[in-house]
Amino acid sequence: KLGVKIAPSILSADFARLGDQVREVEAAGADRIHVDVMDGHFVPNLSMGAVVVRSLRPVTRLPLEVHLMVEEPGRFLDGFVAAGADTLIVHLEVLPDPRSMLEHIRRGLGKRCGLAINPDMPVERLRPYLRDIDVALCMTVFPGFGGQSYIPESTRRIAELRRWIAAEEAECELEVDGGIDAQTIVEAARAGANVFVAGTAIFSDPQGPAAAVQRLAEYAR
Numbered sequence: 001k002l003g004v005k006i007a008p009s010i011l012s013a014d015f016a017r018l019g020d021q022v023r024e025v026e027a028a029g030a031d032r033i034h035v036d037v038m039d040g041h042f043v044p045n046l047s048m049g050a051v052v053v054r055s056l057r058p059v060t061r062l063p064l065e066v067h068l069m070v071e072e073p074g075r076f077l078d079g080f081v082a083a084g085a086d087t088l089i090v091h092l093e094v095l096p097d098p099r100s101m102l103e104h105i106r107r108g109l110g111k112r113c114g115l116a117i118n119p120d121m122p123v124e125r126l127r128p129y130l131r132d133i134d135v136a137l138c139m140t141v142f143p144g145f146g147g148q149s150y151i152p153e154s155t156r157r158i159a160e161l162r163r164w165i166a167a168e169e170a171e172c173e174l175e176v177d178g179g180i181d182a183q184t185i186v187e188a189a190r191a192g193a194n195v196f197v198a199g200t201a202i203f204s205d206p207q208g209p210a211a212a213v214q215r216l217a218e219y220a221r
């Protein structure tokens with residue numbers, strides 16, 4: 001059975017209390033911190049940059065995973081690495097030569113690398129790269145905003161990706177991102193996902209982020 005990992009997305013955190021919120025999810029057992037970077041071009045919104053990673057680095061021992069929803073990820077990699085990022089996730093849609101980018105992240109920068117795909121892209125497109133990545137990120141909403149609803153067809157896509165990962169004997173994680181909550185996490189886990197990004201379901205939980213992290217981990221198992 002796959003190890004379940006919870007990755008709180010700080011996009012939905014209270015930025016005025018960001019350090020405390022990150023400490024809180026760490027104490028509750030979160031496995032990594034997911035940092036959503038948006039450039040207003042690849043997605044119709046702006047979010048945050050490497051300065052946030054730099055500020056968080058001394059606050060937590062958790063790995064910092066950067067999800068680059070940007071048109072030209074290559075321009076920003078060095079800055080995120082210098083700031084303390086552990087994992088760099090780039091979108092397949094913007095890469096003319098995915099293999100050289102993955103090689104650059106892993107070999108050149110020595111970081112974990114991930115490939116993300118949007119809901120309208122056939123998941124087979126990831127297949128040739130599954131053995132060259134640490135994380136396959138299946139978007140379960142169209143990226144750009146927190147708080148959207150999980151797209152139901154995602155479940156079939158997760159299951160298909162899980163089959164490709166098995167067929168390729170790849171060792172990458174299968175991560176899902178968008179609209180993950182106590183209901184959808186069960187469905188995504190059954191389909192074969194093992195890493196779960198959640199923003200709203202964690203940072204807007206009435207009982208607080210710590211309780212939410214623990215509950216999500218329980219439901220995913």
Ligand code: DX5
Nearest residue numbers: 143144145146147179199200
């Ligand atoms: C989508 C981002 C997600 C998002 C998740 O644009 O990549 O990480 O913040 O947020 P929720 O869990 O609120 O859908």
Ligand code: ZN
Nearest residue numbers: 036067177197
């Ligand atoms: Zn994300």
